[in-house]
Amino acid sequence: MEDRQRVLHPLPTPRITPLMHLFNEMAVFAHVVRCGGFSQAARALGVEPSSVSRSVARLEKSLGARLLVRNTRALALTEMGSHIHAECEKMLAAARNVQDLAGHYGASATGLLRISAPVAFGQVWLAPRLAGFIEAFPDVDLQVVLDDRPIDLVDERVDVAVRVTEAPPPELAALRLCAAPYVLIASPGYIEAHGMPQRPEELTGHRCLHLGFGAFGPAWPFQRGNETLAVTVSGRYSIGNSLALATAVSGGAGIGLVPEFSAAQGLSDGMLVRVLPEWQLAGTYERAAYLVYAAGPHVAPKIRALLDFLGAGGRPPRSGP
Incomplete structure (x- = not known):
């Protein structure tokens, strides 16, 4: 009897998918499992069932693995699908945490605020006023670095810096604190x-x-x-x-x-x-002291709190009429 050569069929090579597309398909897959079906997930996401089906198919092709076993009555996870689903749920949980964190930081002044200032100005003018700031904003922690060199805010991860200068750097937003003749x-x-x-x-x-x-x-x-x-x-x-x-x-x-x-x-x-x-x-x-910070449309609440506090002369801004 002629021996038959056994032919091995290798698993398909996973196709590299741009991460943004992969994240979207992972989210859809997690909804399918959570809702118990394609139609239910489509309703939850507000899309057509065919769109959900194509998204899961693209994810399986990208990963080179079958994730779901489907028939007309039931849907079940494969062994690989079970592992992938767990990671997808972690991804969605992380996304929700990011939203919650952004909402938390966007709503109130909180977190670590790093401030740099020249030595003498920091000792004489700034430090006495910061005592009132930490009293007014108990959820903000301060780290103050006194240094006479003009540090780079980005490189040294400083939120705001005091510059005693003729004019503040044009690339930074600035609040004038006081004259410094x-x-x-x-x-x-x-x-x-x-x-x-x-x-x-x-x-x-x-x-x-x-x-x-x-x-x-x-x-x-x-x-x-x-x-x-x-x-x-x-x-x-x-x-x-x-x-x-x-x-x-x-x-x-x-x-x-x-x-x-x-x-x-x-x-x-x-x-x-x-x-x-x-x-x-x-x-x-002929100089003045300025509080400088990164320019942009979104100012962190902790920075805004300091700007308002020092702009009000070192007193908590009035919240009422």
Whole structure:
């Protein structure tokens, strides 16, 4: 008797289907199983039964496996179909969770809010106000990074950042927080020992301190009405932090140029006095503090809450008339 060669028929090679199509077909398949039939699933989905049948057929072809055993009276899952159905249900559950999560975050301020700010401004202006923010929004957690470099919001996963600048970056949305002019300061003891300058030119005869980085050097531009002039000063050292510079000046180190917010406490308690208050520092020293964040049509509620809170002067916005 002639031996017959056994012919093996390989399983069909699964066809790669774009994920978006596959997700849709998986959802339809899950509805068929859940509803117990093609017609019932079609009614639930609001489509024709033939559309449901074609969708399941495409899924089976894509996966290279029979998922359902069908006859005129019943529908049953194959072994593979049972495993696939379980994964499809997980996918739908994940989609529902995403919807619920988006709804939750879209409805109220919640989650972790990462904020970056320059060191001195963060200490003096921002930190005292954030105490009220966390009181007003108990579902928002804050992580504040104080750093004088202009960080990249996307690369460092920061939600909002404070920039003390002449103008905010055009690619970012911005809320103006306050003016941040630069002022000349000295200690009462230094003025008593060395005299109070009456004009900017007289600063060349004094010890002068400046930040010493970027545009904040020894060339100081002044303006009073229509009168403008520039003076190049000299001093024994510079300090790259405005709070530290104000502290050195209060100890009698000389006349310093700092942002007004860094000098405010010393001016208030009498440890510092203004020098040439009728003159304004011009050019790069005409600055304001801005809260910047990614521009776009959708602002996360936690960011919107901070914008509204700081925009209202560090008080919870009124919710009623």
